[in-house]
Amino acid sequence: MNVPINAKRLRASLPQVVERVRRGTRFTVIYRSRPAFQIVPVNDSGEAPVSLQDDPLYRAEAVGSSADGRTSAEHDAVLYPR
Known part of the structure; x- marks a missing residue:
């Protein structure tokens, strides 16, 4: 699941975001009304170990x-x- 989150909310709720990412949630961070970057689980990098x-x-x-x-x-x- 990909969830949009603005930068202000990310800063305010970082521990909860980290926990959700560990469980597989992906976040698209919105900065100044535009997508800036994604936060994805480490094992979701698309690269084979x-x-x-x-x-x-x-x-x-x-x-x-x-x-x-x-x-x-x-x-x-x-x-x-x-």
Whole structure:
């Protein structure tokens, strides 16, 4: 379902809008009497999820060094939780 909502009402009722989006509702935000953007559920992006083996960033070789001293394995654990 696609529900129009103006920007003022969106600001005033953001927690309720977030909950409805989590349940599948799509919103078209109206700003200055014109559609400005849509809010859609994350799993409704139209893009197929990519497996880790097919993700080119996951398979990329390490370059440079980490400014925080962490290893690439530690960064991978944050970026690609299992």
